[in-house]
Amino acid sequence: MSRPKLAERVVAAPSLDEGAFDRLQGSIDPDWVDEALEATGTGTLRKRRLPAEQVIWLVLGMALYRNRRIDEIVASLDLALPGRRGPTPAPSAVAQARDRLGDEPMRWLFERTAEKWAHEGARAHAWRGLAVYGVDGTTTRVPDSPENREHFGSQDAGMGRGTSGYPLVRVVTLMALRTHQLAAVRFGPYTIGEVTYAKGLWSQVPDKALVIVDRNFFDYSALYPIDEHGVDRHWLIRARANLRWRTVEKLGPGDELVVMEPARSTREKTPGLPRRWEMRAIRYERPGFRPQTLLTSLRDPKRFPAKEIVALYHERWEIELGYDEVKTEMLERQEALRSRKPRGVAQELWGLGIAYNLVRLEILRIAEEAHVPPTRISFIMALRLIRDEWAWAAVTSPGAIPRHLRELRAAVARFVLPPRRERSYPRAVKLKMSNYARSRPVAK
Template sequence: MLADALTLLLDAQDAPDWARLGAHLPYEWIAQAVAETGRASLRHRRLPAEQVVWLVVALALYRHQSISEVIDALDLALPAVQAPFVSKSAVAQARQRLGEAPLKWLFQTSARAWSSQDKNAYLFKGLSLLAMDGTTLRTADSPANREHFGAQSYASGAVASYPQVRGVTLTAIPTHLVVDAAFGRYDSNEMLYAKTLVPGIPDHTLTVFDKGFLAAEILCGLTANGQNRHFLIPAKGNTQWEVVEGTPEDAIVQMRVSPQARNKSPTLPQFWRARAIAAIDPQGRKKVLLTSLTDRQRFKASEIVACYGRRWQIETSYRELKQSMMGRALTLRSKTVEGVQQEIWGALTAYNLIRVEIAKAALEANCAPTEISFVRAFHTIQYELRWAAVTRAQGKLPALLQRLRQRLVSILNEKRPGRRCDRVVKSTPKRYAVRVLKKVLI
């Protein structure tokens, strides 16, 4: 990741030496992204399509800076004597010419490659651990965004002030790398986006779902296709089944597929089976976990329960993306529909760039990637990029990367033993202090 960016920044005075781009995000990927989507620049420009791809990714890394500031600070535009600066209109036109497709292609290609790297170091009984959940993002309040994405409606009839994007992500639990994503209108159910992601789930995986995704169409579609693809999901309070064998604490159960589901997907069986494991969450509440891991000797009930406890790490990845990277500026920059989609794919790629660098540093330090502070790693990468752009340290790229890895290893998370923080929903902080008016009794 940084090999790419640093090489590009160090050589910004001259035409970029594309052949020297680093190993994390090869130039071949970027060139293929713009070529296969038909967005390659046909004439010489200060911001050719390949440079604009880097710009969109960099905008996510420097969320609180304007587009012009990012271009100037990182020298992303090709040099020109007659026009030392790039106008705002030229940048907007360059992003419009690029569109969404190259960023989507780049994210999907890089995510598949990065998630398959070093996966053997983070297996659970030979299976890669994944988690699927949904989230939302707020867009600028433009007529185009409101018409395309929609907004939240309240029981009173009021409509939210900003349009919103609803999305579902498939995330690798050990590294927090986003493996795949789907998003669109806010009023579309998360189940619709989840169905589009299920066919792309890799083989030899265990995917942990939130109970909102409990549906035969999703879970049976996962296990019936591919090789060795399994699920783990909590049962709903009204889920009904018949015990086939086992004990109340660990049993094989059979559930009926609803007629409505079979009408939508005629290939579904009339009944489907799963393993039901009784568990108690940290708050002392009882729940039942349903899984396709039916081999009791290989997959102990206690191990499966502990594995489900790691599912909440996907919430941490959302916090890292939406609060740490975006700095709680939850409204996206773009005012056009295609610009919003482009920005989201760029943000996901930028997040994965940070996460893959953390994963590499964790392997060198022989620790878990989650033991390295994301916030401090994110800030370190920002500082290194700026430092390289200012100093133009020719020939020192390997030393810069080695120093970055060492700094990432040195900022491990410090966890106090015995500390436990309950999951609670807190009120949004007020921007201004609340003035309390006191009544004066006369």
């Protein structure tokens, strides 16, 4: 008799309600997995050693266990059904199973889980009734295969040195800043800019929300609809030096109601954009930095005090910390993914997003029990907890798990981080580049 599937173990073991393993597995409703396969037409029609639903868990395991081979993950998590040729399928069979699954089920599952987890967490940690989000971009390396380089492209190394050593994927996310959960993601070739990918994210901003973005994302066609459509949706951005506006009303020291008058050509490209667009401008200066101006649709000075808006803008940095958690901790600073084909890269990225959100979901629960903000819980410890529990639950008896979980969760509670300190991180090179020549593709 074969061992039950991972999702079935969760459903069949309601006694495991005291720790990370069942909360990790139970957070993904087994029906969601079935719906993802059904919606994308990728369900397994005939009996295979690695059915499609198990391959989904394999992709999540690849995200959580960066330092293990894929076939080792299949074996350690007991994902394969018994077969005549041994306890685990051949590496080629695992690769074929991943190829059959493709990336669409993982995207469907990411979007379904993110819609629930990220928005719920953002609402629970709102600012003045508004869920707080950020949009920003990053890049990640992928294996240097001909398929990846042709599809994703690479960065110009400059100074006549050719292109970067690895192809690059550009990633732009909508993140709940106070929980670090990913609400939506767009990615693709590096040759396409961040603003273009971000256009697929603005519609994902929910009602009663504020999205904070860097000045490079100033775009009439994106920001104006956030302000005008939906219920109580707002944006906050740092002004570029070349923007011009006219003051309408003084609201306080360095606080003004202003009007922008977009050019006719801009209005033609943005249906509904008026001749006069009213917004708020807040000027401030932090010690050691140049004066800055924030532009925002938060026009009510009584409901949204200027000092709080200035402090809130700097929470935008949380999205950079989230990217660091993925690259440094989950990918263990080995930023290149595993897949040598674009479809496999997409599959991995969606799986990485789901796994990251699962870790962050556990952090939310630990923070609630510890009565601290989610940003006060160590991501490293929560990631270790989930890795340990997944591996533990795959090999141990159900009766031994609750005690083990209590011990590990008690240990995590001791790793509540101290309150954030005000720090300055000027941009500077910390490591000298190597004197050795770089290995780069030969131009044809």
